[in-house]
Amino acid sequence: MECVVQGIIETQHVEALEILLQGLCGVHRERLRIHELCLKSGPNLGVAASEVRLLCDLEQPEPTWTVRHIGGAMRGAGAEQIPVLVRTLNESKVSKNALRFFYSLGYKLDHELLRVGFAFHFQKGAQITVTVSSVNKMLKLHATDEAVPVTPGIQLVEVTAPASSENYTEVVVAVSSFCEYLAPLLHLSKPGVSTGVVPTAAAAAASLMSDGGGTTL
């Protein structure tokens, strides 16, 4: 299971966000470049269509592959009160033959995208990962070198934390309290719930980027 929230930030404020995250997390950022292939099962494979994502981390010296299956989200009145989305998730490292394997199983490529950005991994009540990335699409199949951003002026911010059914309430609290620190720059919400940009983002970014002393506002 994982707890996840998403938000958007204008590309011009990404640097300020990085400074803020650096201060909050206390770790150095890691570059992120992931080629994500989303495979959907064929029409007659199984009772319901299933979707599997293959992630290839291109930042490593040797590209590493991960397979990820995102399950259904927690539902109910209680889930609606929680400000983060709690959903089942299964992930595993796989070899590079995973793609061929899934093709042979009957999965087909539904879409693919490339995420380029940076990420912070730290521990603050829970093992939290914050990724800020520009989501790129490829006009030609598998052409990751020629990827263009889906939305050039806006980048995606995602805060995730693994959880289990026993401790997810604490993880939810940890994630939501961390998100409050980012309030001056962006709002985070469950995936699918749009937030818009924050009006104070420009001022907050300016103050984060300033050299810190006596600069007129």
Next chain:
Amino acid sequence: MAAVDGAATGVQDQQQQPPARAVERLNTAVQQQLNLESVRTRANSLYKAISRILEEFDAISRANAVPKWQDVVSQFSMVNLELFNIVEDIKNVSKSFVVHPRNVNAENATILPVMLSSKLLPEMEIDDNTKREQLLQSMQNMPVSAQIEKLKARIDMIGAACESAEKMIADTRKAYFGTRQGPTILPTIDKVQAAKIQEQENLLRSAVNHGEGLRISGDQRQITSTLPVHLVDVFAANDGPQNYSDASGMYLKNTPPLSSTSNNSQGNVLQASGAQLLGRSAASPSGATVNTSFDNTTASPLQYANSPRSSANMMNTPSPQQQSLQQLQQQQLQRQKMTPQHQQLLAQQQFRQSSMNMGQSQLAQLHDMQGQGQQKFQQMHGQQHMQFSQPLAAQQLQARQLASGAMHMNQNQMTQGNQLSRQLNQFSSPANNAMFNSAQTTPSQTISNVSAMMSSQPLFTRTQFGMSGGNRNLPSQNLSDQMFNMGAANSGGMMPIHQQQQHNSQGAFGNMQQSGQNLQPNMVQMQNTAQNHPNFQQSRPQNQQ
């Protein structure tokens, strides 16, 4: 009380000795907040009241009289009230420079002794000691005076740092407050920009979460010449052309061809499969024999949309699923009407049609076919004496293997009568597609050919089938598998089948090849099935072509 007195006298001293020393005035703010005159007056009156009470107590104690408690208590309460008022007044300002009395009440009483004690808590004491040792450790070797000097220097440094920090804070505060003009205005985003951003945001979120806007249409899904580094070795080096369906990408893997096996069971399989195959609802089940030649479908390279033969481009075929549905229905209808012989023919035709559709159809169709084929197979089981031992999966795997890479079409016997000669044709996938297209466009020919085919090889032995040069891709077991049907029969001819799990199409292709002409793939199958099927023996003598 004493403190208040002290404050009052302090002020009085200041006022009485202005010329002697620099006038110490109270801070103007304090002066405003604290009306010192009134406080002094009140303090004086309170002082007088308390001294009066003390005198009374004194008199009572001397007289040894019982004091009137009610009076005493009331006087005491008055004094208490007066004191309380004064303390309230000076509390605001006295915090910074005097200690003012604090009333002891219920909540204070218990904690006061602890707070008043000067001894530290044990933990704090230990902390204190360790810090002190730490501080002095470096200087233990030096004389005391030197230690003192050093400590002083340290204190000075710290003091200087604090001062500079305070200065910076004060400066910044001044600047900040200095430039502020009027009430703060909350920053807002104008509506237009907000709408644009909202739109972008929806795009982004839907792309990330659902993949909207990222799907490429089928014809754009051709792999470019250079794959990125991480995908180069993911896709095998000898991949054939990739086929993608419009709605979903079907990636055809390239697998080494299967080793071929004998063909003995091929015919059997064909027969059984033919009966079960779904296919188009082509009419004329009977082998009205048409001598239409299949020569028009040559093994020329790819003929696509503009080819005269492929009037119906494979890509433009109606939804294969719909087709298969229609075919199924029609097939079932016709089946009821026909004799077993005709049924077989029809089934083969249907099979061929379906295989043609399969040429680039989607997986669903295949699955449908498989399912139905299986059902039909079971029905036919009794008739056919087939051995259908092979599991479907294995068959499909083999079929896939056949379809990949080596496209060796074994061809022989499809030629007229006993004159079939073996030909080993290697068809590239375009050629196969062409055949499919052509096959599709000449249904009537194919139908007629079926019968012709069937009739043409009374003496065909299994061994002739496509077994040239050991390019047998299908093990015999595959052939026995119902689903394999056509593919099995064609053994090597299966190669052109690009899609996975297209057993049908495999057979079709192989058949085409085997005929050496541009026979529809089904032809071969029909032929094979015809050979062994007793029903068709009567038609065998017709050797056309």
